[in-house]
Amino acid sequence: AAGVIQSxxxxxxxxxxxxxxxxxxxxxxDTVYWYQQGPGQDPQFLISFYEKMQSDKxxxxxxxxxxxxxxxxxxxxMSSLELGDSALYFCASSRIRGQGNYGYTFGSGTRLTVV
Amino acid sequence: EDKVVQSPLSLVVHEGDTVTLNCxxxxxxxxxxxxxxxxxxxxxxxxxxxxxxxxxxxxxLSSILDKKELFSILxxxxxxxxxxxxxxxxxxxxxxxxxxxxxxxGTRLSVLP
Numbered sequence: 715a716a717g718v719i720q721s722x723x724x725x726x727x728x729x730x731x732x733x734x735x736x737x738x739x740x741x742x743x744d745t746v747y748w749y750q751q752g753p754g755q756d757p758q759f760l761i762s763f764y765e766k767m768q769s770d771k772x773x774x775x776x777x778x779x780x781x782x783x784x785x786x787x788x789x790x791x792m793s794s795l796e797l798g799d800s801a802l803y804f805c806a807s808s809r810i811r812g813q814g815n816y817g818y819t820f821g822s823g824t825r826l827t828v829v
Numbered sequence: 830e831d832k833v834v835q836s837p838l839s840l841v842v843h844e845g846d847t848v849t850l851n852c853x854x855x856x857x858x859x860x861x862x863x864x865x866x867x868x869x870x871x872x873x874x875x876x877x878x879x880x881x882x883x884x885x886x887x888x889x890l891s892s893i894l895d896k897k898e899l900f901s902i903l904x905x906x907x908x909x910x911x912x913x914x915x916x917x918x919x920x921x922x923x924x925x926x927x928x929x930x931x932x933x934x935g936t937r938l939s940v941l942p
Contacts, residue, residue, distance in 0.1 A: 723929075737876070749872075756874045806914075820917070820932035 718807050718821035726827045728794050734788040735824045739807030743819070745769065748780060752822075757804060762789055763770040796829045802812040802826075831856040833920050833933035836925030841939045850936045853900040856929075862894055862901050865917040867935070872917055875903070879898050908940045 718813045719738040727733050739746050745764045750758040750773075759772035763782035772778070777795075782788045786807075792799060833854045833889060842848055847914045869926065876885045878894035885892050889908075894901045905912055913936040921936035922929045 757872050804930070819934060820884050820919070820930075824930075 716817050718732070718805055720803075720805050720821035720824050722824060723822070724825045724827075726829060728829055729797060730796055731795050731828075733792045733795060733826060735792070735803050735805075737788045737790070737805030737807075737821060739786050739788070739805075740809075740819055743807035743809045744784055744786065745808045746807045747784070747808075748774075748788070749806070750788050751802045751804060752798075753801075760790070777780045792826075797828050800826060831920070831929065831931045833918055833931045835916075835918050835933035835936050837936060838856050838934060839937045839939075841941065842888055842908055843941050846940075847904065847906045847940060848908060849909055850903040850918075850938070851900065851906075852902070852933055854918075854920045854931070856920050856922040856931060857882075858923040860921045860923055862891055863919045863921065864901070865919065866905050867915045868913075875916075886900070890892065905938075908938075910940050910942055913940045915939060926931055 718740055721736045723735055735756045739744055745762060748760040748761040750760055751757040759773040761772060761780050763772045766782045778792050780788060801824045802825050804820055804823045836851045840848060861877050862873040863877050866875055875890060876892045878892060879893055881896040889906045892903045903916060914930060915937050917935045918933040920931050
């Protein structure tokens with residue numbers, strides 16, 4: 715069965731550079747969530763999109779932006795990278811429309827290392 | 830292909846019941862197994878298990894790992910309505926890219942008053 719696909723798997727960037735992370739949800743899932751997990755920490759919710767519109771916003775820095783496209787994939791854009799942005803970035807998808815909010819399915823994450 | 834399976838996918842119980850959630854896995858280069866509780870937005874970390882046979886406890890929750898049979902269980906005793914959530918099992922493995930987390934589909938627990 716198809717899962718949530720995240721790319722790239724691993725990314726190394728220098729300070730002040732930009733990075734773009736991509737998330738491809740499970741087919742027919744209409745909602746995408748982004749999380750940031752630092753070493754030894756709980757995942758922190760960043761932002762979510764439902765039907766290509768921002769549905770909820772968490773602790774996403776102003777330097778980050780995200781969007782969901784017409785094919786439901788989402789991209790997280792990160793600018794002016796800082797060392798503290800080094801973390802595992804998870805994407806999850808679910809289907810809300812008509813079924814209630816069930817079954818977050820997580821991708822395997824993108825590990826971003828800022829040097 | 831790395832895989833994490835959870836069962837049941839959905840469970841409805843009454844307050845005071847005891848529940849056991851199951852997680853089995855097939856991964857290469859296993860490092861640890863983690864349990865999370867997800868209520869609204871971000872998952873909350875519950876346990877990290879790395880060694881077989883050592884039970885970890887936190888209040889009414891406990892978990893144990895069997896690395897030989899490749900599974901873990903999460904027990905919740907004397908359930909309360911506040912335990913209603915999706916419980917996620919994730920396995921940390923190491924592949925050519927470094928760390929790799931594989932999440933299971935989650936078990937949705939509903940505790941009725």
